[in-house]
Amino acid sequence: MKELKITPIKNGTVIDHIEPGMALKVARLLGVPDPDAHSTVSIAMYVKSGKMKYKDIIKIEDRELKKREVNIISLISPNASIAIIKDEEVIKKSRVTLPKVITGIARCSNPNCITNKDEPTETEFTVLGGREVKLRCMYCDRLVDDIIESII
Amino acid sequence: MNFKGTHIVSVRDLCREDIEHILDLADGMIPIARGEKSSSLMKGKIMATLFFEPSTRTRLSFESAMLRLGGRFLGFAEPGGTSVKKGETLADTIRMASAYSDVIVIRHPQEGSARLASKFSDVPVINAGDGAGQHPTQTLLDLMTIRRETGKIDGRKIALVGDLKFGRTVHSLTYALAKFDTDLTFVAPPSLQMPPEVVELAGQMGARTQLANTLEEVVEEADVIYVTRIQKERFPDEASYKKVANVFKIDLDALENAKKNAIVMHPLPRVKEIDPEVDDTKFAAYFKQAFYGVPTRMALLGLVTGVLE
Numbered sequence: 001m002k003e004l005k006i007t008p009i010k011n012g013t014v015i016d017h018i019e020p021g022m023a024l025k026v027a028r029l030l031g032v033p034d035p036d037a038h039s040t041v042s043i044a045m046y047v048k049s050g051k052m053k054y055k056d057i058i059k060i061e062d063r064e065l066k067k068r069e070v071n072i073i074s075l076i077s078p079n080a081s082i083a084i085i086k087d088e089e090v091i092k093k094s095r096v097t098l099p100k101v102i103t104g105i106a107r108c109s110n111p112n113c114i115t116n117k118d119e120p121t122e123t124e125f126t127v128l129g130g131r132e133v134k135l136r137c138m139y140c141d142r143l144v145d146d147i148i149e150s151i152i
Numbered sequence: 153m154n155f156k157g158t159h160i161v162s163v164r165d166l167c168r169e170d171i172e173h174i175l176d177l178a179d180g181m182i183p184i185a186r187g188e189k190s191s192s193l194m195k196g197k198i199m200a201t202l203f204f205e206p207s208t209r210t211r212l213s214f215e216s217a218m219l220r221l222g223g224r225f226l227g228f229a230e231p232g233g234t235s236v237k238k239g240e241t242l243a244d245t246i247r248m249a250s251a252y253s254d255v256i257v258i259r260h261p262q263e264g265s266a267r268l269a270s271k272f273s274d275v276p277v278i279n280a281g282d283g284a285g286q287h288p289t290q291t292l293l294d295l296m297t298i299r300r301e302t303g304k305i306d307g308r309k310i311a312l313v314g315d316l317k318f319g320r321t322v323h324s325l326t327y328a329l330a331k332f333d334t335d336l337t338f339v340a341p342p343s344l345q346m347p348p349e350v351v352e353l354a355g356q357m358g359a360r361t362q363l364a365n366t367l368e369e370v371v372e373e374a375d376v377i378y379v380t381r382i383q384k385e386r387f388p389d390e391a392s393y394k395k396v397a398n399v400f401k402i403d404l405d406a407l408e409n410a411k412k413n414a415i416v417m418h419p420l421p422r423v424k425e426i427d428p429e430v431d432d433t434k435f436a437a438y439f440k441q442a443f444y445g446v447p448t449r450m451a452l453l454g455l456v457t458g459v460l461e
């Protein structure tokens with residue numbers, strides 16, 4: 001019998017083409033593992049893939065991603081694709097797209113930025129594409145040092 | 153653009169035409185700023201000056217501009233004794249001030265505070281400096297000085313000298329000058345040189361840029377020598393500060409080979425960057441530069457409140 005590297009799921013979400021080695025970070029940012037959820041989660045890392053040589057994959061049973069979560073994935077893995085599975089069928093599949101602006105997702109890495117004080121406002125960043133995604137704070141103009149660390 | 157109700161947070165929000173329009177209006181304000189002509193342009197208008205950190209020079213310049221135009225102002229020169237000190241959020245202070253005034257001028261020690269203020273204000277907000285961030289009225293008065301004292305901005309060779317790394321206002325000025333046809337030379341010790349991303353962006357915007365380590369390399373060519381403060385705190389010890397401060401000091405010797413019509417600018421207050429012996433020469437533009445803050449701010453106050461178009 002052929003051994004399956006990662007089992008198919010019945011209902012839920014498949015995040016494919018994640019940058020190799022980034023799956024655990026993506027999972028953490030999606031709140032996986034969640035002690036209150038007992039649905040199956042499969043994570044595969046460094047899976048051979050024609051297009052990008054290697055990729056990571058995450059499959060989460062019984063979960064659909066929110067817009068905010070898709071935006072987070074796009075920031076750290078701009079080539080990822082997301083498939084929604086219902087009754088073992090792919091009902092929707094799409095590449096993530098980089099938003100132009102993100103609101104309330106990340107924290108500014110400038111400690112003297114007004115958004116790091118107790119003000120009734122959400123952070124806002126301009127998303128700069130290119131080889132590496134960068135975030136520029138719309139308040140203080142600084143670039144975020146480490147996007148993964150900055151995500152709230 | 154239609155300025156009425158517009159917040160002036162960063163000079164980067166302004167295009168070249170906007171800047172030239174402000175400078176044209178500011179030119180016309182000069183007799184009023186000097187007290188030679190009276191004006192009631194801002195009669196009945198109130199400016200709130202909210203200075204969350206003291207900056208006497210900037211505050212007096214705004215207040216003079218408002219008074220010369222027949223307007224009035226209220227506010228505070230430092231947060232001591234105000235509700236701000238008692239922990240009120242900036243958002244709430246701004247909501248209150250915007251209910252009492254027609255325009256808010258804010259100075260704040262934290263970056264991004266003017267942008268935040270603009271989100272909570274019903275009246276236009278003018279940024280009078282936010283931490284190490286933006287200071288658009290300083291940039292505009294710098295541009296006005298270059299235009300008036302050398303006749304134009306296009307085609308000018310401008311040497312920016314001193315602490316170019318940490319002085320964020322010099323970054324704003326660089327971006328603003330890059331909107332014109334300018335040659336920019338950044339003169340600084342390697343440890344205080346202009347950040348590469350600023351040089352790169354200025355180049356992409358169309359400015360010709362180069363780096364230099366000494367004043368001698370550029371003094372013969374420059375139309376404008378813009379000197380910035382070199383702060384002692386940036387150096388590990390007194391000796392290394394003095395060494396750098398001496399190399400970049402502007403005195404008559406340093407200006408010996410300068411162009412006849414060159415001007416020396418400085419945002420003031422100066423410490424030792426410019427020797428007082430330069431003050432009485434035709435190179436010295438820094439006192440005029442400080443004065444141009446008043447007509448520049450008059451033009452802006454008039455534009456954002458809608459009394460000027």
Ligand SMILES: [Zn+2]
Pocket residue numbers: 108109110113114115137138139140141142264
């Ligand atoms: Zn910020």
